[in-house]
Amino acid sequence: MPTILIVDDEADIRQLLRLYLQNDGYELLEASNGEEALQYVETHPIDLMLLDVMMPKRDGFSTVQAVRQAGHTFPVLMLTAKQEDLDKIQGLTFGADDYIGKPFNPLEVLARIKAMLRRVQQYHPPVAASALQVGPFTLRADERLILKHHTPLALTRREFDVFALLLTHPKRVFPAEELYERIWQEEALGSATNxxxxxxxxxxxxxxxxxKQPRHLQTVWGVGYKVEP
Structure with missing residues (x-):
């Protein structure tokens, strides 16, 4: 079943949503603010996010903006006590897919979730079991193919080999010498690091x-290279 991340600083709201969503068979994660939510997003596969607007530490607007800037495309349903059109437009502009006002009917929330997940399955079929998803990138090793936001990247053989190695070990720093010996299959001498x-x-x-300001393919100065999701 899909995994839904509930983000709301009110424990009773999370409890109400948990009751209905678990009864419908969904896997759940819960966060009480935007900072906690972003930690879950980077470490767990998320299929949909229920996101409150007014929260401490990081509000819903900046949270959904950070989610989209990180390359995540799962649907976001915002829960808002604000009914002004400007607030709704702001949420949609930052990357939310839909919104529902508080107080809400849990059955309507369920209906919205099902509709949003159906649209995702229609326009973005599930990734093959042999594929690896890292942030906005999908690695299909059997096809020697890497996609970004569902668009294939035009890579040379060595570019693919290097990027595939880094994607299969996200956040791990590889020294240039190790990359050279693995990919070029030669001893790292002289100009290898260049x-x-x-x-x-x-x-x-x-x-x-x-x-010039890389988000994913990063240099750790004096050490090597790594991929950040």
Whole structure:
């Protein structure tokens, strides 16, 4: 069953939603503020987020904006006590897919969730079991294919091999020498680190929205390279 992340600072609201959603068979995660929610998003597969607007530490608007900037495309249903059109427009502008006002009918929330998940399944079929999802990237190793937001990346053989290795070990830092010996299959001598640096520069041009300020393919100065989801 799909996994739903409930984000609301009111425990009684989370409890009410939990009762109805668990009864319908959904897997649940819960957060009491936006900071906790973003931690779950980076460490757990999420199929849909129920997101309150007014919360401490980080409100719903900045949370959904951060989710989208990180490349996550799962639907977000905002729960808001604010009924002004400007607030609704702001939420949709930042990346929410729909909103529902408080107080709400839990049965209506369930109906909205089912409709949103149906749309996702219609337009984005489930990723094959052999595929690996890391942030906005999908690695299909059997096909030697990497996609970003469902769009294939045009990579050379070595670019694919390097990026695939990093994607299969997110957050792990690989020294340039290790990358060279694994991918080039030669001992890392002399200009080996320069060869890796040049390849990384070209790879960032293809995988990053802003290559000069990389979000995913990062350099750990003096150590090596890693992928951040």
């Amino acid at each position: 060869a890796v640096m040049v390849l990384m520069h070209k790879l960032r041009e293809k995988v990053e929205d802003s290559p």
